[in-house]
Amino acid sequence: MQKTQISYDPIKLPEEFPVTVPGFTTPPQCAHIHNCFEIGCCYSGTGGVFQIGAKLYSCNPGDVVFINEKEYHLLNEATPENSCWKFLNLDPAALLSGYITPEENIFDTASFSGINFKNVISGSGDPELVELVHILFSELENPDFKPATHIRAIVWAVFSKLRKHSAENGDRAGYPSDDFSRLYPALNYISRFCHKQLEVPHLAEMCSMSVATFRKNFIRHTGMLPVQYINAYRLKVALSLLKNSSEQIVTIAMKSGFPTLSHFNRVFKKEFGSTPVEYRKLSRS
Secondary structure (H helix, E strand, O other), rough: OOOOOEEEEOOOOOOOOEEEEOEEOOOOOOOOOOOOOEEEEEEEEEEEEEEEEEEEEEEEOOOEEEEEOOEEEEEEOOOOOOOOEEEEOHHHHHHOOOOOOOOHHOOOHHHHHOOOOEEEEEOOOOHHHHHHHHHHHHHHHHHOOOOHHHHHHHHHHHHHHHHHHHHOOOOOOOOOHHHHHHHHHHHHHHHHOOOOOOOOOHHHOOOOOOOHHHHHHHHHHHHHOOHHHHHHHHHHHHHHHHHHHHOOOOHHHHHHHHOHHHHHHHHHHHHHHHHHHHHHHHHHO
16 A cells, blocks of 8 residues: 655755745645744634644644754645645845854754744734734735845844743654654644545554554644544634535535535534534634
8 A cells, every 4th residue: 555655845945045935835745844944924814724733733824933953744634726825935044144142042942842932923822923923924925025124033033932832832752753654644644535435444554553553643742642633623624614615514514524414513513512503603703
């Protein structure tokens, strides 16, 4: 059986000013890792679901995402037709080399990872940080843009704010282990085919593990059984569609991978305490 692989997607950054100029992009359909830091912002649409390591995020317009070079990631259920995302890549240490003192130590991105670090931040969660990211994208998209001190100042401010989040929630020991990387084929497959019927033995076989070993490793690295993780992923897809689309509930249930509307309603209410219809009304009130 051919396994679903994690791709290495190196980004070539200009040496004199190591920041890519952002643009609209079609997210890769395979989980991947870069060689540099990535910042993204959702401007409109359904947002989609970000899978970053073992973490799952249901994204909405206005959300920003921060991903270091150690965590594999995949944005699913987001296309140019239904979502507007922008991304940029940079090497913050090289960008600000000579502009800040080593004692500040805000560009050690090791703590921007791990199960406790929150990669996706909403406008209500930290409005100042989100606004700084919007300003950064706006400046870099300026047709008259020239590498300048004020760009470095914005990047410094972004990472200073982000350092506060990592101090509270980061986990320097959170880098993916070789053991965790063995789960990549299954995690990637779940993210791409959550709308289909998924069998644990099939997922275990993709990872070259017995079902018992697969379950043991899955619980250790995600804190959930495989079936629980699959349901969690499907619910993240449903949340994004309920909040940011006008599709019918039954259509959302099918797209999210729930076989029947009644099953979707039951699982959703058990998890969130309200029905999908009630959640949609509350999210738009």
